[in-house]
Amino acid sequence: MPLLMTWDEWANLDAIGLAELVSKGQITSQEVSQQAALAIDALNPKINAIIEVFDDAVSDPVKDGTNPAGIFAGIPYLMKDVGPTLKGRLQEMGSLLMRGNRSTADSFLTERIRQAGLNIIGRTTTPEFGLCSSAENPEVYVTRNPWNLDYTTCGSSAGTAAAVAAGIIPISHATDGGGSIRIPAGVNGNIGLKPSRGVFSIAPYGSDLMSVVSAQGCHSRTIRDTAAFVDNCRGGAPGEFMPYWFPPQPYSELIRRDPERLRIAVSHEWGDYRSTPHIVAELERAASFLEALGHHVEWIIPDIDFHAAYKAQTECYIMNFTQTISGLLDQKGLEKPPAGLIEPMCIRVWEEGRSYSYTQRAKMQAVFNDTSRRLASFFGDWDIILTPTMGLPTPLVGTKEYLTISDNLSVYEWFENLWGIFSYTPIANLCGLPGISLPMAELENGLPLGIHALTRQGDDGLLLQLGAQIERALNGKWNHGRRPAVHVTAI
Incomplete structure (x- = not known):
């Protein structure tokens, strides 16, 4: 099959750029x-980011209901293998237990994505149920960082991260x-926006009220791609419990002008x-760099109880994933997780969470509330x-302490270890805040390092504008x- 364009030309076009060429009739979706399928064939054996390619969707881009008149004009997209479902397609959630699990309907967000x-055109890798930090179970798959194959992609949006970074596609689905x-x-080295609570729906299988900390989104290589994705995929399904945010103007317009002078609080000493x-x-x-752009920058730590926040976040994870695993066991008529089909830490989380009471849940939510109020005041x-x-620096592939194949017998020690490396991101989930990682920095070994920004x-839109x-x-x-x-x- 002849190439549509050179790989250099391909890599220099973002999703909107490709879509504009399609809309002008210069190329077809x-x-x-x-x-994109050729890129997967060439690179996926090295990075192991894509589980499955839907050949029928490659051949016929409107087959599954994609709107060719949409802003993205039928260009290819990959879906993380947990979260929104695709009618008739497999969703195996990184788990041996879920092998062969096929969805019966599109989720609401899937419909918005197609519209x-x-x-x-395919599915990307994720750790089992999206729980741990990397897609690394040798019995399922091991996803590798395209910058250096000895290192992990982290996660849980592992395959999406690798596919976008490697230039396979310019935009792909992620969850947070x-x-x-x-x-x-x-x-x-991608752009990753975790939106506010109340931007993307997870209907009909969940809601903001039920899932609390989880958010949908994408990875991209340009701000305008992320802005267009949010503008065109946001909104709640009928019957949502929570209000959904709608800005006074589309983000795609907002990002064309610089923000006013911002007050930026810089910190890294969070609790322990x-x-x-x-x-x-x-x-x-x-x-x-931001100061040179005209913003006021000061080193100051947010006034919140970090110890209480991390403890509540741990309890939320344990309770939520216990319910997730219990629901899947019920579907399969199982009383407990099969040791050979569910990873050890996921089993321990399930066992721990079964003993939690509503009182503990209410106390956790009270910490969420207090933390949210304090940050809003900040x-x-x-x-x-x-x-x-x-x-901390990116782990090498096979660093088991962060994985759900870990042999750590303590669920709480395992989570505390996660917070030690992923210290700064969970607070946004706890409070429903937007956060963005921007590829501005690098580690000593040359791997990318994201700079993370949070706002109210x-x-x-302010994060995208910045x-x-x-x-x-x-x-x-x-x-x-x-x-x-x-x-x-490099193909």
Whole structure:
């Protein structure tokens, strides 16, 4: 099959750029999907990011209901293998237990994605049920970082992160329950926005009231792609419990102008957790860069009870994943998780969570409420909280302490270990805040390091507006203009 364009041309086009060519009739959505499939064939054996390609959707981009008149004009898109469902397609959630599980209907967000013109051509990898930090169970798959195959992509949006970073596609689906959009975006050099609670629906299988901390979103390589995705896929399904945010103007318009002078609070000393000296130095450089753009920058730590917040977050994870696993067991008529089909830490989480009471849930939610109020008060004086996306360097593949195949017998120690490296992202989930990871920095070994920004609930556009200002100042050269070792331009 001849190439539609050179791989250099391909890598220099974002999703909107490809869609504009399709809309002008210069290329077809089928040709774009076919070139994406060629990229998968060439690179996926190295990074193991895509579980399955839907050949019928590649051949016929409107087959599953994709709207060719949508903003994305039928260009290809990949769906993380947990969260929104695809009618007639497998959704196996990174678990041996769920092998062969086939969805019977599209989720509401899936319908919105198709209506926006995105052609879903396959599934990307995720750790079991999206619980841990990397898609690394050798019995299922091991997803590798395209910048250096010895390192993890982190997660849980592992395959999406690797696929976008490697240039296979410009935009792909991701989810975030504690940083799972932002962490792999930071590790792989992508843009990752976790939206406010009340932007993307998870109907009909859940709601903001039920899921509390989980959010949907995407990875991209340009701010305008993320803005267009939010603009065109947001909104609640009929019967949502929570209110849904709608800005006074589309983000795609808002990002064309710089934000006013912002008050930016920079920090990394959160409770017991600290970043490494090199990461702190990269944070300092990012803060100085923003100061040079005209913003007021000051080192100040948010006034919240970090110990209580991390404890509540841990309890929320245990309770939520216990319910998730229990629901899947009920579907299969099982009383307990089969040891050979569910990973050890997921079983321990299920066992621990079964003993939790409603009283404990209410106490957890009270901490959520107090933390949210305190941060809202903080945002009365500050517009942005700036931190690193991670506090410690990217782990090597096979670092079991962060994985659900860990042999740690203590659920609580395991979670505390996670917070030690992923210190800064969970607070956004706890409070329903928007957060974004921007590919502005790098680790000592040359791997990307994301810089993380938080703002008040419902003000997602401010993060995108700041990101667009930075993108313009960098002349679009995120990651200092570098590309991963495994990349379409090296095919």
